[in-house]
Amino acid sequence: MKLTQIKYKALAAAFVLASVVTASCSKDAPNEDTVATDDVVTDDTPPAFDINSITDTYYDMAPVANIYQWGYRNVHDPSIIKNGNTYYCYSTDVAFGAEVQPGIQVRTSTDLIQWNFLGWVFPELPAMGKAFIQSKGGAPFNALWAPYVTKVGSEYRLYYSLSSPTPRLSVIGLATATTPLGPWTEKGLVVTSLADASIQTNAIDPTVIVDQSGKHWMYYGSAWDGIYMLQLNPSTGLAMSSGDKGIRVAQRGSTGNSINGNIEGPEIVYNAQFNKYYLFIAYDWLQTKYNVRVGRSDSAEGPFLDYAGNDINNDLDDSPMILAPYKFNGHSGWQGVSHCSVFKDDASQYYMAHQGRPGENSFFMDLHVRPVYWTEDGWPIVSPERYAGVAQTAIASADLVGNYEQIILGYQVVPGYSAEQTDPNFQTSVSLKLDAGGTINGDANNTWSYTAPWLTLTWGGTWVDKLHVERGRDWENKIESTILLSGLNNAGTAIWGKKVQ
The missing domain is CATH 2.115.10.20 (Glycosyl hydrolase domain; family 43)
Structure with a gap:
């Protein structure tokens, strides 16, 4: 097998690519002398796919x-x-x-x-x-x-x-x-x-x-x-x-x-x-x-x-x-x-x-x-989370009340390519609470309202986040269904949210 090491997109990336020989395989032919009996049970049904295997x-x-x-x-x-x-x-x-x-x-x-x-x-x-x-x-x-x-x-x-x-x-x-x-x-x-x-x-x-x-x-x-x-x-x-x-x-x-x-x-x-x-x-x-x-x-x-x-x-x-x-x-x-x-x-x-x-x-x-x-x-x-085929049942205002992780997709300019951009500049989550009374984080200056499927967060009368509401999987915590938020604020910055109860 001939191996060839290359760089991805002509820049310094760390992939190794080369040739590989693939071979076909098949089951062995059964022995003609083998006699099937009623007490021999075989099941070729593949196991059900488990999303947690991802x-x-x-x-x-x-x-x-x-x-x-x-x-x-x-x-x-x-x-x-x-x-x-x-x-x-x-x-x-x-x-x-x-x-x-x-x-x-x-x-x-x-x-x-x-x-x-x-x-x-x-x-x-x-x-x-x-x-x-x-x-x-x-x-x-x-x-x-x-x-x-x-x-x-x-x-x-x-x-x-x-x-x-x-x-x-x-x-x-x-x-x-x-x-x-x-x-x-x-x-x-x-x-x-x-x-x-x-x-x-x-x-x-x-x-x-x-x-x-x-x-x-x-x-x-x-x-x-x-x-x-x-x-x-x-x-x-x-x-x-x-x-x-x-x-x-x-x-x-x-x-x-x-x-x-x-x-x-x-x-x-x-x-x-x-x-x-x-x-x-x-x-x-x-x-x-x-x-x-x-x-x-x-x-x-x-x-x-x-x-x-x-x-x-x-x-x-x-x-x-x-x-x-x-x-x-x-x-x-x-x-x-x-x-x-x-x-x-x-x-x-x-x-x-x-x-x-x-x-x-x-x-x-x-x-x-x-x-x-x-x-x-x-x-x-x-969406802030990957698709998982979660049923999209109706979401009422009362369902939105609770604690969330919120991510604001900010950005830091770092001119350059692989040598300069070694830090991914992760945008990390912060706590967000939607109160039953329509306030945010217990602050009367910040309010929320909901007309399905859009949630509006108003921050001090200045910043407005318009967020789409859906049900989706919490991949990080392996929770089958939770409430997800995604949208833009009035400056065009992407805002995400994930309900964590």
């Missing part, structure tokens, strides 16, 4: 010998699509302390909780992407990153990222299939980037949308010159104009002469309820401060505006930040919570999938899936 870390499960039991484990940069009753998840070739073959990992689920590892899209690096990098004097990493999957007509289109140790020598390629599980056929390279003096972003991290007029657009990019938008040919899924790189639609702010951190991993969705396009973007270093920002537009071509009405293509750090490293009581916290996939089920309930890295050890990568809700004025918010 753990933050998985030292014992990490070896490649367990790869088909990985499930939610070792998921980075997910892209999720639903077909029939099944969700399909495609993700980066990476694992904790294990050597994995390149090819884009594939998982399935019918409930967004229990995931099954099925294999890979490709048996090896795609020939077209590999050949391009080699033709420019580079050697591709032995891994594919950040796939994106979509369906156009009866065709599934899967976009992959292939990069190299040579800075910005990268490609985004396209493969197609008639089913979510392939077989997949390479169709060409959509966009490339070179290690030269040109102004361009790195050609990785694609996401695609068909706008309301029928035009196809790809958004992509990591670091360098921000997030780009490129028009695609609807018939082929490749660039409308060969060699086109697109134009920039989003960038980061600076502190002095230093960029405030990375910008990458876009995701684009259209919400018909508000007739707007939403561009979700990953900020900062993927192992620690990784967080999710969002801008919205009336057009897929932008401009995308932040909560304050600023064009996110300006030299600013934009809000709202709707997901960031956080820590509830009694838990090591979750960091690296970005590069998201946003999708919806048949009932038009939106979800956000992303990696989560436990504070205990930031090299583990767990798949998190969270419900997404929308404020009354059309901004996405995400």
